[in-house]
Amino acid sequence: KLFGGKGLGEGTAAEPDVVRLTGNGDFALEVVGESHYQQNLETICGPRKEDGENLIVEARLVLDDSNPYDNRAVLVEISELQVGHLAREAARVYREQLRKKRHSHAIGLCAARIKGGWKRKGGDTGHYGVWLDIPVEGID
Numbered sequence: 294k295l296f297g298g299k300g301l302g303e304g305t306a307a308e309p310d311v312v313r314l315t316g317n318g319d320f321a322l323e324v325v326g327e328s329h330y331q332q333n334l335e336t337i338c339g340p341r342k343e344d345g346e347n348l349i350v351e352a353r354l355v356l357d358d359s360n361p362y363d364n365r366a367v368l369v370e371i372s373e374l375q376v377g378h379l380a381r382e383a384a385r386v387y388r389e390q391l392r393k394k395r396h397s398h399a400i401g402l403c404a405a406r407i408k409g410g411w412k413r414k415g416g417d418t419g420h421y422g423v424w425l426d427i428p429v430e431g432i433d
Contacts, residue, residue: 310396314354314403316426324369324377324405324423331410333374334421338410345411345419352425354379354387354401369423371405376423387427403427 316322327334338346353370357378360366367384369377379387391399403425410421 310399312391312394312396312399312401314401314427316403316428318426320404320406320424320426322379322383322425322427324425325380327377327423328420330374330376331421333376334371334407334410334423337372337374337376338407338421341410341412341418343411343413345409346407346421348407350405350407352376352403352405352423354403354425354427356388356398356400369405369425371407371423376407401427 335341337350338348350371355368355370357366357368358364360368363381363384365384365388366381367379367387368375369379378384387401388397391397391401405426406424408422408424409419411417411419
């Protein structure tokens, strides 16, 4: 089951539906490409801490049809900043699930966990990672 509720709006071509995606609390779907958005993640989390982050926030999944590398990509935003994409296969499964529910142009909202990003004495700095809490049936 992909959707934990109804779309929040009727939506139009200019204003897509918004759907809430509800997972089981496992945060099992890892976002890819977040290494390119470390500065955005640091902006979201604030100054780096010695122990890093384990922060739960809301993420937006936006269809990225104009992506020059993959016109079926799905980008992930937190606090209006891009933090990565769904992996290629996950993006295709997600889009197919949206299509089956007649939300082909929807923006998905879900819980996300940001982990890592520590800064320790001696210059040891960790990268941030992002995991999504959405159903992962059919997504490898």
